[in-house]
Amino acid sequence: MSKQINVALIGNPNTGKTSVFNALTGLNQKVGNYPGITVEKKEGVCKLPRGVKAHIIDLPGTYSLNASSLDENVVIELLLNKNDKDFPDVAVVVSDVENLKRNLLLFTQIKDLEIPTILVINMSDRMDYKGISLDIDYLEQQLETKIALISTRKNKGIANLKELITNFKELSVKPCMNASSIDKTYFNNLRKAFPNQLLYKLWLVITQDVNFGKTDRKTIDAVSDFKTKSKADLKRLQQKETIKRYQFINETLKKGQTIDLKAAKDLRIKLDRILTHKVWGYLIFAIILLTIFQAIYDWSSVPMDFIDSTFASFSEWTKTVLPEGAFTNLIAEGIIPGLGGIVIFIPQIAFLFLFISILEESGYMSRVVFLMDRIMRRFGLSGKSVVPLISGTACAIPAIMATRNIESWKERLITILVTPFTTCSARLPVYLIIIALVIPEGRIFGLSYQALTLMLLYLIGFGAAVGSAWILHKVLKIRSKTFFVVEMPNYKLPLLKNVGLTVLEKTKAFVFGAGKIILAISIVLWFLASYGPGDNFNNAESIVTEQYATKDLSKEEFQQKLASHKLEHSFIGIAGHAIEPVIRPLGYDWKIGIAIVSSFAAREVFVGTLATIYSVGSDEEETIKNRMAGEVNPILGGPLFNFASGISLLLFYAFAMQCMSTLAIVKRETNSWKWPMYQLFIMSSFAYIVALIAFQTLK
Amino acid sequence: MTLADLKRGQQGVITDVSSIHIPLKLLEMGCLPGNSVELVQVAPFADPMYLNINGSHLAIRKETAIHILIETVDE
Numbered sequence: 116m117s118k119q120i121n122v123a124l125i126g127n128p129n130t131g132k133t134s135v136f137n138a139l140t141g142l143n144q145k146v147g148n149y150p151g152i153t154v155e156k157k158e159g160v161c162k163l164p165r166g167v168k169a170h171i172i173d174l175p176g177t178y179s180l181n182a183s184s185l186d187e188n189v190v191i192e193l194l195l196n197k198n199d200k201d202f203p204d205v206a207v208v209v210s211d212v213e214n215l216k217r218n219l220l221l222f223t224q225i226k227d228l229e230i231p232t233i234l235v236i237n238m239s240d241r242m243d244y245k246g247i248s249l250d251i252d253y254l255e256q257q258l259e260t261k262i263a264l265i266s267t268r269k270n271k272g273i274a275n276l277k278e279l280i281t282n283f284k285e286l287s288v289k290p291c292m293n294a295s296s297i298d299k300t301y302f303n304n305l306r307k308a309f310p311n312q313l314l315y316k317l318w319l320v321i322t323q324d325v326n327f328g329k330t331d332r333k334t335i336d337a338v339s340d341f342k343t344k345s346k347a348d349l350k351r352l353q354q355k356e357t358i359k360r361y362q363f364i365n366e367t368l369k370k371g372q373t374i375d376l377k378a379a380k381d382l383r384i385k386l387d388r389i390l391t392h393k394v395w396g397y398l399i400f401a402i403i404l405l406t407i408f409q410a411i412y413d414w415s416s417v418p419m420d421f422i423d424s425t426f427a428s429f430s431e432w433t434k435t436v437l438p439e440g441a442f443t444n445l446i447a448e449g450i451i452p453g454l455g456g457i458v459i460f461i462p463q464i465a466f467l468f469l470f471i472s473i474l475e476e477s478g479y480m481s482r483v484v485f486l487m488d489r490i491m492r493r494f495g496l497s498g499k500s501v502v503p504l505i506s507g508t509a510c511a512i513p514a515i516m517a518t519r520n521i522e523s524w525k526e527r528l529i530t531i532l533v534t535p536f537t538t539c540s541a542r543l544p545v546y547l548i549i550i551a552l553v554i555p556e557g558r559i560f561g562l563s564y565q566a567l568t569l570m571l572l573y574l575i576g577f578g579a580a581v582g583s584a585w586i587l588h589k590v591l592k593i594r595s596k597t598f599f600v601v602e603m604p605n606y607k608l609p610l611l612k613n614v615g616l617t618v619l620e621k622t623k624a625f626v627f628g629a630g631k632i633i634l635a636i637s638i639v640l641w642f643l644a645s646y647g648p649g650d651n652f653n654n655a656e657s658i659v660t661e662q663y664a665t666k667d668l669s670k671e672e673f674q675q676k677l678a679s680h681k682l683e684h685s686f687i688g689i690a691g692h693a694i695e696p697v698i699r700p701l702g703y704d705w706k707i708g709i710a711i712v713s714s715f716a717a718r719e720v721f722v723g724t725l726a727t728i729y730s731v732g733s734d735e736e737e738t739i740k741n742r743m744a745g746e747v748n749p750i751l752g753g754p755l756f757n758f759a760s761g762i763s764l765l766l767f768y769a770f771a772m773q774c775m776s777t778l779a780i781v782k783r784e785t786n787s788w789k790w791p792m793y794q795l796f797i798m799s800s801f802a803y804i805v806a807l808i809a810f811q812t813l814k
Numbered sequence: 815m816t817l818a819d820l821k822r823g824q825q826g827v828i829t830d831v832s833s834i835h836i837p838l839k840l841l842e843m844g845c846l847p848g849n850s851v852e853l854v855q856v857a858p859f860a861d862p863m864y865l866n867i868n869g870s871h872l873a874i875r876k877e878t879a880i881h882i883l884i885e886t887v888d889e
Contacts, residue, residue: 178839178842178843179838179839179842181838181839181842183837183838183839213869214869214870216844216868216869216870217842217843217844217868217869217870220842350833350838351833353838354833354838354841357838357841357842357846358841358846358847361844361846361849383871384854387854387855387864388855391855391857391864393857393858481873484873485855485857485862485864485873486857488857488861488862488873488875489857489858489859489861489862498862522837598837598875598878599862599873599874599875599878600837600839600840600843600872600873600874600878601862601872601873602843602870602871602872603864603871603872603873604871605871
């Protein structure tokens with residue numbers, strides 16, 4: 116087997132780097148994490164000409180090799196560590212033809228590392244439109260590289276890029292400029308002190324904390340005859356370096372690129388005039404949000420009902436096909452309903468990720484950041500907090516990771532702490548089933564009451580996030596430099612392939628990630644619900660027979676009484692009864708109590724748990740919803756899930772911090788258990804109080 | 815005058831950047847002496863400011879803009 120070529124895709128954000136990655140790898144890609152950190156690692160395999168294969172790694176977007184975040188640091192760590200198994204044989208720097216000037220800054224830095232480098236100039240289809248023409252030969256010569264002019268949108272130039280990667284050995288490893296001339300004496304001393312090391316590598320290590328090989332920053336500091344500079348001096352030198360690089364780039368592009376401004380048409384100006392307008396901008400944003408929620412609710416109800424009933428009949432079918440016994444019961448009453456509880460929300464998650472990725476891909480999300488910054492700042496947040504708060508409606512975990520580009524630590528911490536209030540997709544199944552049970556059908560202004568309730572819950576979540584941010588802003592005494600810069604990318608029609616792959620990837624990650632927990636919990640719950648201690652459980656049959664000896668019960672009725680007696684005296688029944696005093700004031704019975712307790716692992720377990728509890732001992736084919744609707748409140752009479760208890764449950768789930776994965780991520784991102792523990796206790800107690808007030812007022 | 819004094823649609827050239835207040839990242843995005851700058855759009859209360867610096871489109875807050883000195887270009 117021939118060795119695979121290691122290829123690293125590097126580039127500024129918004130250059131279409133991921134499109135290039137998708138064009139090269141197609142479905143042969145996987146997303147994981149870098150060991151020990153939560154930065155997403157995307158890698159894939161690409162077939163090259165002449166039977167060669169390439170291992171492609173899509174590095175996080177970065178503006179330069181001077182890292183200011185964990186994500187950017189990944190790029191430098193890899194490029195400086197020759198022993199890393201992913202160290203690239205060839206670096207592919209992706210740039211956007213409209214932002215070539217800025218994109219080339221990173222390129223000149225990579226060239227200084229003396230790695231074979233290909234320059235991809237993407238979005239070449241926009242050149243005519245913007246009146247840009249390029250002298251490729253001249254640029255290749257000046258930049259000491261090979262250029263692939265491509266358009267991922269029009270699928271042009273990909274074959275040429277693959278050809279260049281295959282022939283990577285022919286690429287030049289000479290730097291295209293000399294950055295060390297900014298301070299000759301300093302760099303000469305550095306060279307003398309470490310003659311075996313690459314000069315630019317040393318410079319990068321000195322200016323930031325990067326681990327590589329044996330020469331780390333401390334050894335440089337320790338060398339006695341080599342005096343390192345003060346922090347302020349280093350920063351000034353970095354500025355000089357940046358200016359120097361831009362000088363080189365400006366000169367190169369003066370000859371290598373011509374822009375005919377007369378030929379340029381600008382859709383951006385026209386769109387921005389409306390989309391970032393003081394009035395229209397906000398109005399359009401509100402309409403977009405409203406449309407998304409209505410769509411998620413309306414479009415996914417059909418597949419969801421279908422999935423619900425399919426799983427109910429599937430469970431029934433297994434019982435008739437498999438031989439009777441504990442194992443069959445485990446499958447039919449534990450595993451299948453548990454799985455149904457997760458599969459049912461695939462449609463909604465897919466739709467949510469679809470909309471979010473369209474907003475991101477089109478460039479609209481940056482406009483929202485721009486519009487919202489001033490407003491969010493009043494609450495101690497940043498305009499950039501809007502992105503986590505919106506993607507928090509899908510899942511708090513990626514949302515909390517998305518806070519990394521918030522420059523101010525205080526704004527970032529507050530965003531991390533309040534994001535779990537936003538209505539994540541794990542709350543959806545709980546909301547949907549309860550709304551279906553307690554909110555009447557019917558419409559007002561073409562919007563259904565049920566959709567409006569859902570919308571209201573989203574608003575409550577958002578309001579809780581913003582409100583608590585305001586409190587934290589006043590309470591937290593953290594002084595940190597506030598600083599804000601956001602790129603406003605060009606508007607782009609989202610590429611179907613990119614959107615499709617994102618939706619597929621995120622849905623898959625969600626289903627398998629959450630699926631494992633849910634499956635494990637439903638199996639455990641089934642055991643706890645099917646077995647119990649003592650005589651009360653083991654002699655259930657004789658006890659029930661005795662109890663109802665005077666009454667003439669049909670066989671069916673008897674079975675039902677027996678099942679509910681058994682459940683009540685099973686392990687789970689005993690545990691449920693133990694916590695009942697705590698939850699009764701909220702209008703819940705012990706079964707809901709069990710569902711809530713197991714929800715502290717992950718909220719979406721709620722529906723699955725109820726499905727499992729209600730399935731145990733039942734022989735009829737019924738959907739989860741119908742079973743829940745049939746439950747009777749043991750004390751007050753009437754349906755257990757009525758308006759008061761329903762609202763109380765909805766509010767409890769809106770505020771409570773019930774997600775172990777989120778707590779783990781918050782711990783990682785804040786580097787302390789203090790913040791996740793605050794979240795757990797404060798959010799959950801608040802949820803309890805609100806639910807209590809709601810039920811006691813409404814009952 | 816500083817960048818914060820620029821009116822919508824007005825153009826200028828950056829003359830000096832107060833290095834203590836301006837992070838490297840902004841410089842890397844093209845906010846350097848000698849580069850042209852245009853105010854494309856402002857949010858309510860003129861903050862943040864949506865700029866075109868040297869062909870790069872980006873938004874910064876007013877509190878950052880006051881540390882960037884410019885000269886206007888009259889056309």
